[in-house]
Amino acid sequence: MKKNKFIMLTLSACLIGIIIYYLNTYKVGNIDNVSEGFVKSEIYSEEEIKDAMNIVKKKFEKDFKGCILTDLWYGENISRRSESEWAKQYNADEAIILLSNFNVGSSGMDGSLNPNTTYSEWQWILVRNNSNDKWSLKTWGY
Numbered sequence: 001m002k003k004n005k006f007i008m009l010t011l012s013a014c015l016i017g018i019i020i021y022y023l024n025t026y027k028v029g030n031i032d033n034v035s036e037g038f039v040k041s042e043i044y045s046e047e048e049i050k051d052a053m054n055i056v057k058k059k060f061e062k063d064f065k066g067c068i069l070t071d072l073w074y075g076e077n078i079s080r081r082s083e084s085e086w087a088k089q090y091n092a093d094e095a096i097i098l099l100s101n102f103n104v105g106s107s108g109m110d111g112s113l114n115p116n117t118t119y120s121e122w123q124w125i126l127v128r129n130n131s132n133d134k135w136s137l138k139t140w141g142y
Helices: 001-025 047-065 076-089
Strands: 036-038 068-075 092-105 117-127 138-142
Touching: 047 068, 047 092, 047 117, 068 138, 076 092, 076 117
Parallel strands: 036 068
Antiparallel strands: 068 092, 092 117, 117 138
């Protein structure tokens, strides 16, 4: 009788552990170990870039369930090439483009991304009207 009770408790503990692991893995996007890259920018201060990165990380954590953000950086060359077009599209004065790499888990997020895939140089477009405004995330993707 004691042996059966012990086995049931052990199995229950294992099941609870598996459920907790699953929920923690797939309920949010993982930003715990993201490597942030900064380059000397002629346009934005490091603080302005960090503010934009924090918005991206919040979005990733909230909506990229089962994914792991590995790298996030500001690419001035890419940003300079298309920032005016993005700003114009969203009726803003300034735009910043951030780039990221991330891994998609076996769930494929919500089915919109390929499961077990690494996405590289994924773009995040943020805009604002002046340097006193907060960045607003408008779109993302390739």
